[in-house]
Amino acid sequence: MPRGEAYEPTSRTTPTRARDRAAYDHDTVHAILDAGYVCHLGFVRDGSPVVLPTLYGRVGDRLYLHGSSGSRPLRMAGEAAGEARDPGLEVCVTVTHVDGLVLARSAFHHSVNYRCVVVHGTAHQVTDPEEKKAALDALVDHVVPGRAADSRPGNARELAATAVLRLDLREVSAKIRTGGPHDEPEDLALPYWSGVLPVAPVYGAPIPSDDLAPGTPEPAYLSAR
Secondary structure, eight states, X not given: OOTTOBOOOXXXXXXXXXXXXXXXXXXXXXXXXXXXXXXXXXXXXXXXXXXXXXEEEEOSSEEEEEEETTSHHHHHHHHHHTOTTSOSEEEEEEEEEEXXXXXXXXXXXXXXXXXXXXXXXXXXXXXXXXXXXXXXXXXXXXXXXTOGGGSOOOOHHHHHHEEEEEEEOOEEEEEEEOSOOOOOGGGTTSSOOOEXXXXXXXXXXXXXXXXXXXXXXXXXXXXXX
């Protein structure tokens, strides 16, 4: 899809509260997805909801989710894909970033500044070898850009033990909260501090492994972080 377009809102992607915080344009959605690498994958198994954290990577308007070939959602997607009447696995994927703790004068108005994306759709297990290889490279590079080319590719045994889910970005929404607390007018004179405590991820200095060969240089893509 061309840049600058938007995802069409649906009943599942239209919030019931604070609709002014919702966004559907590609640039906003993609930026939130690209800023993270851990998502929560929700699905229903035997009538009960299951939510699992996992790694993901974005390639255009498609998400790839990493998992073990023996994991529940990967097995379920593989089994369902073999049934013509019900291909794939219905899922909900969420990605959330906390940007600040919003402290109001009243406990009721405390909040969080955040950016989040919710994706609904049908996930399919990637079986094409070339797509699977490209997806795994994209997953590695999504977490640490430049790392895929700077590591050994998976061998046949490792690829067999690794599964990948593909989820097209079609039914998608973003939601964002920014700014300070919304105190009640009658609370403004109360003697309590109010404002925002910013929250941001911080990368520390890389720690080399104990068995790293002497003289192995630190990659520039790590130093840049």
